[in-house]
Amino acid sequence: MEFQKVIESRRSIRKYDPNQKVTRTQVEEMIKAAMLAPTWKNSQTARYYCVISEEMMNQVRSECLPAFNANNSADAGALIATAFVKDISGYERTGEPSNELGNGWGIYDLGLANENLILKAEEMGLGTLVMGIRDEKKLCELLQIPESETLVSVIAVGYAAVNPKMPARKTLEDVAVFL
Numbered sequence: 001m002e003f004q005k006v007i008e009s010r011r012s013i014r015k016y017d018p019n020q021k022v023t024r025t026q027v028e029e030m031i032k033a034a035m036l037a038p039t040w041k042n043s044q045t046a047r048y049y050c051v052i053s054e055e056m057m058n059q060v061r062s063e064c065l066p067a068f069n070a071n072n073s074a075d076a077g078a079l080i081a082t083a084f085v086k087d088i089s090g091y092e093r094t095g096e097p098s099n100e101l102g103n104g105w106g107i108y109d110l111g112l113a114n115e116n117l118i119l120k121a122e123e124m125g126l127g128t129l130v131m132g133i134r135d136e137k138k139l140c141e142l143l144q145i146p147e148s149e150t151l152v153s154v155i156a157v158g159y160a161a162v163n164p165k166m167p168a169r170k171t172l173e174d175v176a177v178f179l
């Protein structure tokens with residue numbers, strides 16, 4: 001698919017087709033695309049906890065997501081919790097933050113990687129939903145995410161059962177300044 005079409009056609013999908021399953025190989029392909037993103041000093045701190053079993057997905061939805069996101073991701077074929085290893089991206093070897101953003105750079109790197117992941121999904125004919133509203137403590141416990149990592153989002157992946165319109169975007173003038 002042409003790149004411009006991929007970025008224009010990707011939408012947040014909140015209803016998935018229960019009859020079409022997502023395979024582990026598909027999830028692996030998406031993560032491989034995420035791994036190609038640039039990172040602070042090539043630190044590659046993004047981590048992915050891929051929930052693909054029916055049983056675990058039900059548990060994540062019922063215990064770790066608020067009802068509206070559990071509902072949004074019902075029938076998704078995979079739930080990918082995304083995290084990054086703390087205190088590396090944005091940090092010096094001495095352990096000091098390189099500048100005022102500190103672990104903000106770890107989140108920045110993860111965001112770049114996750115955009116690759118969701119655009120790759122779009123190219124593969126899969127829909128996604130990034131969920132920032134989730135129970136961090138319960139997810140870390142259930143997925144055994146170590147304390148050295150920070151959990152950020154959960155990304156639902158599946159075959160879209162809807163075709164939403166693009167929510168309005170700001171104008172170029174609203175967001176860009178040329179100097």
Ligand SMILES: Cc1cc2nc3c(=O)[nH]c(=O)nc-3n(C[C@H](O)[C@H](O)[C@H](O)COP(=O)(O)O)c2cc1C
Pocket residue numbers: 010011012013014069072129130131132133134153166167
């Ligand atoms: C960091 C982040 C967190 C989000 N969290 C949620 C969420 O918890 N639940 C939800 O339904 N959508 C969530 N979204 C989806 C946004 O609402 C959506 O991206 C936005 O409305 C633009 O729509 P589009 O993705 O179709 O272009 C999130 C998106 C991002 C990037």
